[in-house]
Amino acid sequence: MSDPMAFLLWVKGPMFNWALAIFALGTLARLLEIFLLGRRPNYAEPRGGEWGPGLRTVLTRSVADPGTFQRAPFDVLVGWIWHVGFLIALLLFIPHIELIQALIGLGWPGLPNPVVDAATAVTLVALVATLIHRLRHPVKRHLSTAEDYLIWTVTFLPLITGYLAYHRLIGPYPLALGLHILAAEIFLIVLPFTKLTHIFTAFIARWYNGAIFGRKGVQS
Amino acid sequence: MAASKTLGERLRERGVSRRGFLKYCAATASLMALPPSMAPAIAAALERARRPSVIWLSFQECTGCTESLTRSFSPTIEDLILDVVSLDYHHTLQAASGEAAERAREEAMRAHWGEYLLVVDGSLPGPRANPGYSTIAGISNLQMLEEALAGAAAVIAIGTCAAFGGLPQARPNPTGAVSVSDIVTDKPVINVPGCPPVPMVITGVLAQYLVFGQLPELDEYRRPRAFYGQAIHDRCYRRPFYDKGLFAETFDDEGARAGWCLYRLGCKGPSTYNACATMRWNGGTSWPVEAGAPCLGCSEASFWDAGGFYRALSVPAEIDGARILAAGAVGAVVGGAAVALTRRRVRAGEQAREPVTVDELEQRQ
């Protein structure tokens, strides 16, 4: 009788702790590896600073240059839309902030739910659009691997299940919420071992790029 | 005591006028959460309905549910509702006690075999548990339930303990408590959970059976949709504050005083299906959220074990910080080891390097 509730308690309890543990393990392993290895020592005399240009590049590389935009406006635009929407849903939804606060003790103001809800709807549409585009674009399809489809799925699932739970589109509610949290946990588990690590590494890579050029005294 | 007279006749015999009857039907419609336009249908049904016999068994319970029931309405209407059902056995409410009470139960069962309504409050030690944890007149709860079940038309499980196991079943469940529907497989079961259920919901479900002689439409947890069809959160008058992101952060801050949403104080309204937000408590006076207390989720399975009452719904029951830190440490070690391995490989590569000249290469070809 109490099965959906037992499921919810399991995903909120033991499973949640496992997911976070695997996430912590994987992420720390990957990041430490990257940081400790560092780069080959550069014996050339520096012609400029590393930090400033590094940080600047983190920002500038986040905006596509006009050439890229002209070549692939869909990727740039839709990519931006869904990344922003995803972050809004993840970081500015009050129930999520509550969770983060319980976890790490840090909290911040959230957005009203209808705003988050609208952002979610847009994000869902954008994500579906990226999938369709990937499937219909010959080059993209050729380049896509199983991993690409996997990470699309684990990204999409937390959003769609959250949306379904919020609107009570599937029931009973403990099942809906349980599925949502499980989807989020799968996302966390998969993150450190797939391309999803770009959540961290993209910025590190951009910083290195900027830092290398900065050291050479070149603008990037 | 025979169930020969219809309820309409019975009411008129008691001197209830036609206007009184109309009013009674209006109150009953309201009680059953039916639209007032249903009153004539209720009147017609009451004219035909016979007085059902009810046997009420109390197992591992705190009597809160019975307390709730006796507060369902002040005397006149409560009398009428309870009087038109024939409450043949309820060991807390009846005058008889001990063996006389048990005999009354057996007689009522025999007289109405196959027709009586079995009401249960409290959970019971399951088939694999020690039956001695809860007995009445030396009879184990399980045995009494199974005997009474055999002749019952339907079972109503009143309260979260009967419906889902409730407090007795909370971890570590020392008595091996189970819910009624864990035992009953071949009879219709209606769950009326709540700790306790809203008084009017108890009488409403009884009235529904009484009036229409049939079981109401149920949800996935066998709860009547009329009362448990919507989440507290979806009927809560504080909902606009939730939607605007205005939350009380403590029980006595500005937000609490201004009546903002109680989500952050642990309100389980979003996951709780019950009628509090509309039916309210104490004859419609108020209800927990209106009084500034977050909903505890008392009409849901396992609500005792579902994490802190005052922690937000999205926050997991227990965060195992030690395990997460340990995993992080393991991760650090793994990362460090990977670095060491890579370094060694690079160094080995450097040492194994044999410089070659272009001439040598050409000779090798």
Next chain:
Amino acid sequence: MTGGSVSDPATMPAAGGPDWDAAKAILNEVRHALRHFVATGESTLIDLRAQPFAPGDLERLLAWLGRGEVEARVEALGPTRVWESAVPGVWLVDHRDGDDQRLTLQIEVAEFPEILRSPAQDIEQAVAILDARLGAAADGGP
């Protein structure tokens, strides 16, 4: 509801914007019911008991509806108070039990509330009742 609310309505702001005002939602329903009544002559009953009211909503609703010309009291299973609101055709029917506890509070959109009408079956016996009373009078009654 009336009186006895744990939180003081005066210090509680109304819950929300136009999308949630339960009292306004009821007024909308009343408006529909009135239109329907004018068009078809069919009356409508609205139960005010199981509504997701915020503290003070019911009081506000009753204040909006106001008081009209008629007030009546029925004694059947306890008092029922009936009054016409300031809006013609919109009646309030407050059913109470013997302890004056509210059973239901309804808005009835009609020429007059059903509970005021003499029941037809009672009228069938009216002559007999009248004769009985006359007989009693002949025997030295009132």
